Amino acid sequence: MTINPQIFKSYDVRGVYPADFNEEIAKKIVKAYIKLYKPQKVVLGRDVRESGESLHQVSLASFLEAGVDVIDIGIVSTDMFYFAVGQLPVDGGITISASHNPREWNGMNFCKKGAEPISSETGLFDIRDLVIKNDVNVESENKGSVEKKDISEDFLRRVASFIDLTLNPLLPQNRKEFLDLLRSEKADLGVSWDGDGDRCFFADETATFIEGYFITALLATEVLKKHPGAKIIIDPRLVWATQEAIINAGGTPVICKPGMTIIADRMKKERAVFGGEMSSHFYFKENYNRDNGMIPLFLILEMLSKYNTTLSQLVAPYTSKYFISGELNFETE
Template identity: 35%
Template structure:
């Protein structure tokens, strides 16, 4: 029994031909059916050249186990979340490698109500079952049929904005040649039907499995500049870009400046608390002072969660939170089956800008000044654990609070930082913020990076 290395903590992804192929996808389909025991499963795919064959192999495994398959075709991961919940079926699977290299693919799995399937909730059992490759096939095979939930999905998205109060806006949208374009086109049609004065300026819009403009990953600085330049060139009100399966969105203001996801969490928290006074808001531990400040100012309850979608979704359900946000641009919504969406966030921002009669840079600049941060910085080190111990030894004695929810977070009167290691490579990730002191931010960032570089 050989180990399947494509299984990660929260999903499945691997290099094609060695870690993932159609035969492995078939076994995963059989194993999913054996472990989860669904009756119907919805499946969809991103634009990658191998996604259709991986999907069909996975679906064949399901059908051989007696499970009916509902295929929604090319879509974003959030459309699987929506369809699974909306159709009231047993589970869903998205075939995607998101922003991984072009020779990768993978699967994101959910169960009933779009609850995540991670190591703690069945993924490890699916891995072991697929590795064992010993299945009890059904006497009556399942069937595969095509379904379309896009109409209901688009209606759900538009429900997040107050149509009558939306102000005219020009928005640069960078689909990255991924799966976002069809949804944007459908939204555009719906906007025109409802007389919503939003104009899209489209770039890299056609889905293309060769990714002629690079794998869509707006966290890359070179991709950020491309979108920002187009915002300025078209004198747009803001810019938006997505990763390949559009479960994350990234924003630019009208100056073409990329806005760190951390500050968007605060904006969305405010937007939800305006409509849901006293609600709970979930945040991750990497950067948090700005979020906590906004939540408390607006009468909400800020609750910290470990980084990662499975943890966020679990604590959101437990606390009945209306919204959860990670600085990595994953945003989760109670009314979206507690799942993440790359479309809902920008709609909420547009709605908030209209309500406030302001622009994005005005809202965000105040928060960036109040809690400046250099954004997440990655450093390669020889031994991540040793490097983290060295940083902790330097600063812990002077700290006023320590938190080990995710890596180590040390807080001081005027600044704080979180340092954690990657699960997949010899890299540590540094996040740091101060209370309105950009000079202190840079000084402390340089001081910590010097220690990390000494352990490279």
Template identity: 30%
Template sequence: MVSLSKTIFKAYDIRGIIGKTLDAGVARQIGQAFGQAALAKGERAVVIGRDGRLSGPELAAALAQGLQAAGVDVIDLGVVATPMVYFGTHALDARSGIMVTGSHNPPDYNGFKMVLAGEAIHGEAITSLYQRIVDHDGSSAATPGSYRTHDIRAAYLERIIGDVKLARPIKIAVDCGNGVAGAFAGDLYRGMGCEVIELFCDVDGNFPNHHPDPAHPENLQDLIRCLQETDAEIGLAFDGDGDRLGIVTKDGQIIYPDRQMMLFAADVLTRHPGQQILFDVKCTRHLAPYIAKSGGQPLMYKTGHSLVKAKLRETGAPLGGEMSGHIFFKDRWYGFDDGLYAGARMLEILTRESDPSALLNSLPQSDSTPELHLELKEGENVALMDKLRSDAEFPGHEQIITIDGLRVEYADGFGLARSSNTTPVIVMRFEAETPDALVRIQGQFKRVILAAKPDAVLPF
């Protein structure tokens, strides 16, 4: 038995290592605590699902037992992508849901993404589950909740295929990295009229080919090779639980999500002129002007899928997106992050063009880095960011944005350092108009980080 650790209760989900900080016993406790929280909101049923991880069946079964012990009815969708659980909270008679997923983490991780009474919970709502478990007296509801399975596959695929229309047929390559999206992506895009080459679409929780995380270039090399060697026009890649999208052009260029957002924003704003478009602090400095040029109001916000969803609800914005690949459509969709749906919407835009790659490659960009991680010990990341906020100086900057870490804007680029909400890491990203400017900005960040922590092993 693993003892309950507060460390698994992260900023916007619960995540732990199987056999060390997470097991069936902990999953059952989480289920019961969430069930009690759902009942307190007047909810009677909870939708659950799991990705393709090897620990998924045991955790999902224990989670269901905990929910039933709280007196909540369980609707089990089985093996699904995370957005299919979110879809279930709209399509079924239950506004709360839990997805058992380790997302893009290594195979020995697993966790829970949660929607409570229609809202993706984060921060205190997640830590309050921990407190609820600690305070629990061990009792169960006098009448346990019911349990039933439900196959949501057809309804989910039909909803997207009915909404998104291609302007012409297109041949695409899809790389699911053996994540759970592989069980659905091929059928979805074929249903829309695509010819599909499938890479690593057999679901395998060992992830034998490459890690299912399209945010990192090394995980997209197989897809790039496939596009070079076949007549597929475009490549789509998904993370382990199917809520994030990566895109590769015919000539092997990676179109990061902040540039994807330019096309999504321009399209959405044709139906919602003048509305706010939300994006996180990691996004390119070219995105805000592109949104403004397309007739929208750019709004920069914190990183974190639950935080962006909450801000989307607060502002009424029809679209939000994160550099990590979470894209949130409230236009024609429900406002949750869904990599499979975002891929469909991108294909709708691209099939209006004779050369999709030319359109994607023409989007403004600068020299930039992917996400860079400074690995630290537990808790060090928060302390280091506090020190940087109070002490660091950046000569020649135009603006410092502090909504999430430090984003330092210069006339010719920006540098970002922010504390990860899920791991003991400082996440950094740099962008500049020239290679020399990139080196200069990185040099400033290197100087202030080493001044605050001389033994820091920087990734640049």
């Protein structure tokens, strides 16, 4: 079998199903992961793609055949997967997802113990090399066991713990229906997520989309009230509003190259409490330094209630002062 090495990206595996990524390749990748990290117990999850069911089944079978015990968490968002790997007594995990890529794609995202990310620089390309060489023999006389577990309630409790409770997408053409609904309902706030639920986007009461750049500045000021003087990781592509907000709130901005595993690693190194990208990935120390798509919503709701204000007023100090063009992408040959 010929395997396209280009499916191994900087942070995960992604390819068109079944041409570039399929059940046989998934099986080899799981075995390479086992051979490299020698886990005794792992978490296995997937997103909602149609191809996910069969990929999930062969991945599960590959773990069990190699004597690895599996906690099967079923269909979950990526941040739920991170939570499970960080919270449960496991040595790592794999979730089957191609993030925001089109529906015909699928792939895999990997973690080590404690939800520590696996990137091209920390092991993913080692997995690739084992797969391409077909050096994936991990047979075991003992079979692993499987435990099905619904982590949704535990996950929601963890998310809700980030605020005081008394009893809670990037392309403009994809926002029209969302913003139209916000206007027609005369809602006070609009919120949406991307395909795998790890990015959270906001619109204010005037149905104006608020860029992740400004949300990062807003969340940073609130996080710093609970963690005075802490370090905050920020995106180098846009820094003026975030730097101003963090410094004025008594924190220390740390500019970091964007990318999920890069920021997670930098947060751990710097002992930062929060990080944000203009792409609306928001990272929290208490969430194992990984991004989360629900915590930002609860923090924004808490701020609206606590300060009896609107989102437009909360971000006005930044939106009135700093211009943003939006992300500009170019194709090159």
